[in-house]
Amino acid sequence: MSRALARSAPVPEPVVVVGTGMVGSSVGCALTEAGFQVHLEDAVPTHAQVAASLGAGTAAPADPAAVGLVVVAVPPRAISAVVADALSRFPAAAVTDVGSVKSRPLAELQQRVDDVSRYVGSHPMAGSHVAGPTAADPFLFLDRTWVVCEHPTADPAAVAAVEALVRACRARLVRMDPVEHDAAVAHVSHLPHLVSSLVAGVLRDLPADHLALAGQGVRDVTRVAAGDPRLWEQIVGMNAEVISVELGALQTRLDALREALGDGPAALTDWLEQGRAGTRRIPGKHGGAHTEWARMVVEIPDAPNALGRLFTDIGDAGLNVEDITIEHDPTRRVGYLSLDVEADTRDTLAALLTDAGWSVEAAGR
Amino acid sequence: MSRALARSAPVPEPVVVVGTGMVGSSVGCALTEAGFQVHLEDAVPTHAQVAASLGAGTAAPADPAAVGLVVVAVPPRAISAVVADALSRFPAAAVTDVGSVKSRPLAELQQRVDDVSRYVGSHPMAGSHVAGPTAADPFLFLDRTWVVCEHPTADPAAVAAVEALVRACRARLVRMDPVEHDAAVAHVSHLPHLVSSLVAGVLRDLPADHLALAGQGVRDVTRVAAGDPRLWEQIVGMNAEVISVELGALQTRLDALREALGDGPAALTDWLEQGRAGTRRIPGKHGGAHTEWARMVVEIPDAPNALGRLFTDIGDAGLNVEDITIEHDPTRRVGYLSLDVEADTRDTLAALLTDAGWSVEAAGR
Incomplete structure (x- = not known):
């Protein structure tokens, strides 16, 4: 515990991580790196x-009586059984899990064991598109939200242990009731998925020449649908009650669209305006207020190290860049780089880059 | 016409562009640049x-009798009236438009004028999120799809003129019947929107602490919903018949989801698998076959010109990079850069960058 953070209680060690997929291995790496x-x-x-070889810890067994914290990182349907087993095997340990759904596993656990006080569920919001221990990343949770879901019978020491874990992984701690958590992720994760x-399913039967007209919009909208169906079945299935209610709300809004299509321009504009209003409520990526991003496009000439020079010039400007997209194949003669920058800094950056000799277009967004 | 492309018929000039928003101005810039x-x-x-000052052409009027091609770049509901006016004012010109819907404007035009043979509609698939002449870009259409929608009574010379326009703007020409076009964009653009x-509309009434859990998934899914409701009302409204049918297909798939939620894991997995199968039918960005991209994450240390050096090293490798995302604020001590590269080149690039001293993680995707 050489480098425990000064501001928080230490993680009770040794820690056992059960399940060394991407998330479990990353927890191991982050804790190992923190000492x-x-x-x-x-x-x-x-x-x-494999996880051990990547710096996530040791594959040797722990002394069961000494273990202070167990992190269960297994697929959603397996959580309650593995947590129950951990509570039994490690009699002095706090136990948490890192699954995407919190109420049902808790209810299942309460069926399995009498005393769930040493269990406190949690949910790091990171990395769901990545799989396997080789993707272990000690910085996976850096600045990401990690929800800790205390329940009424939770032991305060167990809560403190899990919150220490979150801090040691340098995530942003959010406390939320399990029911509240599941409603929130139904809205901001499961329903969008x-x-x-x-x-995406509607695209299956299209003629190829229709699909040839696909632009960035349909790619953005359908990206998450490429996620692993077996994992998502478990997430959605474990939160089915909440999701059923939300699908009802979605149905109501779909009915309103079909009505608006018949009612004419004002009704349809209003319906679309509701969607735009919804997008504006999504906060900035790192939990701050909604940030207005503006896009600028820079021409990348066919010259040695053009991208390198460009990023040197952007770095010199010291401004916040959100996303960078290469619009064309950079191996071609001329490419374009889209930069999303904070709206009120775009003109400054555009002027600096223009002065440095770049061809810049500020695009409305 | 100093630089007309050797392989194609020249654009009949002078050209008149009616409507100098982003798309019209960009057409003007591309044609001016081509001579x-x-x-x-x-x-x-x-x-x-403003458009003229940015190199899109001259704001001085043309000699009506001499005009060879008119490009109408106005909002969807105005197209048929403006095209009818152009056919009347420029008696020798071919006339095209650049709207997102093709059947209804043609039908409206046929109500307005007896002879529509000089009109051939078209649709460049580029730049819908950008507005105004100041966003004019001569390269907007470079390598983008531009659909030309010949109708049965079209004059071959008018078709040739519009196809010459597409080539002069260096877009990829796709020929499609207007009805077919509208079905295709309903699927790959209007329905996803x-x-x-x-x-997005469902997010409006959420508590702020639910929205604080928003991750990349919901941001991707809702991004296009931030588009201008007044423009999208016109696009959707002009294609309402096709969209109504497609909403029926969507409803069927939504009903299947609600049933699958009750039927258990296998049914839900199957439903999600249909979505994943749909995403795999979307072709590569530039019209080629679907490309499998793999993600790698590179640690950006806090060192002078780190991004610049990284892009120099990537450039030296000469490999195709699709998207680049900065995962954390680059002004912080350590940042991460996600690179999407062709799946079968990832290991090569990762090895080259590791040899060059970068800390690289290949992430499953």
């Missing part, structure tokens, strides 16, 4: 060994 | 002057 002792377990022992899959 | 004479008109004359707005 804590981590033991790794996996149903597939070679996964634990299902809607993405809804429209 | 053609362009006259600019706008209902707001200062817009035409409406679905994005569908889920």
